[in-house]
Amino acid sequence: MEGRYPPGILIQLTDCTDPAQETEFNRWYNEVFIPKCEALGFIRNTRRYENFLSHEATFRGRPKYLALAEVYRTDLKQALREYRNFDTELKARGQGFEAMALKLDTMYERFGPELRSERTGRPIKVLYCGLLGCTDSTREDEFNKWYADRHGPETLEAWADTQYRYKVVDPNDPVPHQSTPYITLYETGMEYSELQHALPAFRKQSQSDPLWVNLLGVYFAALFRPIYP
Secondary structure, rough: OOOOOOOEEEEEEEEOOHHHHHHHHHHHHHHHHHHHHHHEEEEEEEEEEOOOOOOOOOHOHHHHEEEEEEOOOOOOHHHHHOOOHHHHHHHHHHOOOOOOOEEEEEEEEOOOOOOOOOOOOOOOOEEOOOOOOOOOOHHHHHHHHHOOOOOHHHHHHOOOOOEEHHHEOOOOOOOOOOOOOOEEEEOOOOHHHHHHHHHHHHHHOOOOOHHHHHHHHEEEEEEEEEEEE
């Protein structure tokens, strides 16, 4: 999001189920779906990303695509309802894409402090997306304080330019998504090759932290490269 920290975000993690239709899928997403979403008025600055490991025929390379859109509405539950109505009408008019598998499709609201570095705002080369949760509900406040005060700042010091942390708008939103309530996004202007060298040392250091080991539940995490616009 290049330094912007909007009140809400719309996230989609997708795959095209038919390799023969992949080019058409990307054309449809970029030229049909995104403009129609942004015509709602409160969805802006949609970006798309591809999993760096999408060439691997393993779970690490899937989902292949991530779409991230900024949501500017005071009432995010109402925004989510309007988005659902739009999506239903789009499919009813036959303007959806049948060969699309949705792994995640919902809205999140801003949660936690704004964490920036002196590098915030430079061109983004890698986006980290993590669907996270606290493994002990009785220690959730402690977990969130640790995330805001220690884990986030340490990540910015080690490799990230900016951190954005969000919580799901409606845990009962009846669409495919992970059971975790939190999503964290990190942007960096590092090259992917640089990041591959920086991350192992950071993880080794972080895994000596008792809260990391005992409270951080990672349901999905992947690195993505920008592909649109």
